[in-house]
Amino acid sequence: SGKVRGAARGLRFAPVAPNTADAVTVPEGYAQNVVIRWGDPILRGAPAFDPEKQSAKAQAGQFGYNNDFLTLLPLKGERGRQVLFANHEYTDEQLMFPGYDAENPTREQVEIAWAAHGLSVVVVEEDRRTGRLTAVPRHHLNRRFTATSEFRLTGPAAGSDLLKTSADPTGTKVLGTLNNCAGGTTPWGTALSGEENFNQYFANAASVADPEVKARLKRYGMSGGATERKWERFDDRFDLAKEPNESNRFGWVVEVDPYDPDSVPRKRTALGRFKHEAAQPRLTADGRPVVYMGDDERFDYFYKFVSSKRMMKGDSRAAREHNLTLLDEGTLYVAKLTGDSPAAEIDGSGKLPSDGEFDGSGVWIPLATGTTSHVPGMTAEEVYVHTRLAADKVGATKMDRPEDVEPSPRTGRVYVALTNNSRRGVDSNPAADEANPRNANKHGQVLELAEHWDDPAADGFAWRLFLVCGDPEDPSTYYGGFPKDQVSPISCPDNIAFDPYGNLWLSTDGNALGSHDGLFGVATAGGRRGEVRQFLTVPAGAETCGPIIQDRRVLVAVQHPGEVDGASYEQPASVWPDGPGKVVRPSVVAVWREDGRGIGV
Numbered sequence: 001s002g003k004v005r006g007a008a009r010g011l012r013f014a015p016v017a018p019n020t021a022d023a024v025t026v027p028e029g030y031a032q033n034v035v036i037r038w039g040d041p042i043l044r045g046a047p048a049f050d051p052e053k054q055s056a057k058a059q060a061g062q063f064g065y066n067n068d069f070l071t072l073l074p075l076k077g078e079r080g081r082q083v084l085f086a087n088h089e090y091t092d093e094q095l096m097f098p099g100y101d102a103e104n105p106t107r108e109q110v111e112i113a114w115a116a117h118g119l120s121v122v123v124v125e126e127d128r129r130t131g132r133l134t135a136v137p138r139h140h141l142n143r144r145f146t147a148t149s150e151f152r153l154t155g156p157a158a159g160s161d162l163l164k165t166s167a168d169p170t171g172t173k174v175l176g177t178l179n180n181c182a183g184g185t186t187p188w189g190t191a192l193s194g195e196e197n198f199n200q201y202f203a204n205a206a207s208v209a210d211p212e213v214k215a216r217l218k219r220y221g222m223s224g225g226a227t228e229r230k231w232e233r234f235d236d237r238f239d240l241a242k243e244p245n246e247s248n249r250f251g252w253v254v255e256v257d258p259y260d261p262d263s264v265p266r267k268r269t270a271l272g273r274f275k276h277e278a279a280q281p282r283l284t285a286d287g288r289p290v291v292y293m294g295d296d297e298r299f300d301y302f303y304k305f306v307s308s309k310r311m312m313k314g315d316s317r318a319a320r321e322h323n324l325t326l327l328d329e330g331t332l333y334v335a336k337l338t339g340d341s342p343a344a345e346i347d348g349s350g351k352l353p354s355d356g357e358f359d360g361s362g363v364w365i366p367l368a369t370g371t372t373s374h375v376p377g378m379t380a381e382e383v384y385v386h387t388r389l390a391a392d393k394v395g396a397t398k399m400d401r402p403e404d405v406e407p408s409p410r411t412g413r414v415y416v417a418l419t420n421n422s423r424r425g426v427d428s429n430p431a432a433d434e435a436n437p438r439n440a441n442k443h444g445q446v447l448e449l450a451e452h453w454d455d456p457a458a459d460g461f462a463w464r465l466f467l468v469c470g471d472p473e474d475p476s477t478y479y480g481g482f483p484k485d486q487v488s489p490i491s492c493p494d495n496i497a498f499d500p501y502g503n504l505w506l507s508t509d510g511n512a513l514g515s516h517d518g519l520f521g522v523a524t525a526g527g528r529r530g531e532v533r534q535f536l537t538v539p540a541g542a543e544t545c546g547p548i549i550q551d552r553r554v555l556v557a558v559q560h561p562g563e564v565d566g567a568s569y570e571q572p573a574s575v576w577p578d579g580p581g582k583v584v585r586p587s588v589v590a591v592w593r594e595d596g597r598g599i600g601v
């Protein structure tokens, strides 16, 4: 159709209409397959998935639950193969276990949940004739990291008293990673993974005696008694009244070297501790990585870390070892934004100010460099472990839930997905400002940031809102200035990816316009800037995660399909991906073009 031809290169597909089908719906002329499902065996000796006879031992060798971030890394010497890295953010026990009793989980169920959390590394193989992508079980690079695997804390806060527990008096050795949401891919061939809502696993903050410790826990969302999953009944480290520092060992960016099957993943303290959504680096002109990061909470902040060390090129052992130290030394900054329109013109409705744009300038406020704190009254260790409190003190800008924050590999401009904020301007909460211009913000916005002199290490930037999401017919929405009668409606942007042509792709979580969530592509430059086009939708109850846009293939993680209030193993709200009578399973999906040509060309 004319519509398809008119789109920007890379986005020339017939957009998928908003819908509520219990399926992955792709554009006409495109095909799909399930690459890997929750429970598929990936390690040597792991049994086939059997939901009626699941065990913790089996799960520890199988693909985990609720796949979120995905990245694909090249695999030299093995034709048609790549290394897939996946996060497993959390578990939905009601959907996983027959007859689950939420008040009385069994030890085996809890240990299965520990093993279903974490990360997977699994080699995948393409079928050149059909476009299908499938897992290669038992490959020597395949790995699982769970809530009980060994991780090491590195960087300036490693070994701090704040990180010591009775099980680990060194403050450097942690068991497990939790709530790994989105992540990033480094130019030196490692994967980054953000530990996000770790607070939900820690019980009994209410019983902590020390008022200062209690206040810190509260700032990180821990103030209650028993947790929903009741893990504290099976391991004291999840009980804050017994181990008040254990939760300080979560909320970090984790770095994994998927090419070394013996490597111990590192939690990088120099990148600060908060509800890390994701972390994506860009190199400065002299080769130092700058990592952009969001803290996904209403009224929290976005950050960057500037390394003081240069990346070494090449694949030598010396280069690989050196590059694994890049994220341990540098400066952590938080963003402060100022609008350029009179405050009186920002009335919380989303109406554009008289200069026609939500825009302004910003500064990066330094929080700590190595062992030096830049925040009065806090040591550097305190800044890294309680980064939110440091950012509060320096007056950073309270944003509408910063999810993914990613630089465009083509232009260097940084995009921040601000997913929504139902509390903006409500009760005594901060009211709308130019960067967060709608009160009770249901649909979110996407901010575009240009560093001064295009230098990712710069201390200031210009910014403007690229998208103000929601129904295109609603006057409070803005689609980059593109005519809104020609766009796909988008709501609640979450993850960000770029295609080979420089288009921005956004996946959504919590679409508030009546459609299931989906994946969207949008041009950021040229005459079609702002033309949002929907590429796929996901099944009932699911969120679209982990998008990867390659030349000839799109990958998405279909997370928490069937997660609908009141749904259970026995009464599912989705029958995806295997149909009626089969348990609903979070899975990775590959999409390609039936005629074998590139995506959207």
Ligand code: FEO
Pocket: 089, 181, 182, 196, 277, 296, 403
């Ligand atoms: Fe796990 Fe912020 O999404």
Ligand code: CA
Pocket: 339, 340, 341, 353, 355, 356, 357, 358, 359, 360, 434
């Ligand atoms: Ca303005």
Ligand code: CA
Pocket: 181, 182, 277, 403, 494, 495, 509
């Ligand atoms: Ca997310």
Ligand code: CA
Pocket: 403, 419, 494, 509
């Ligand atoms: Ca989200």
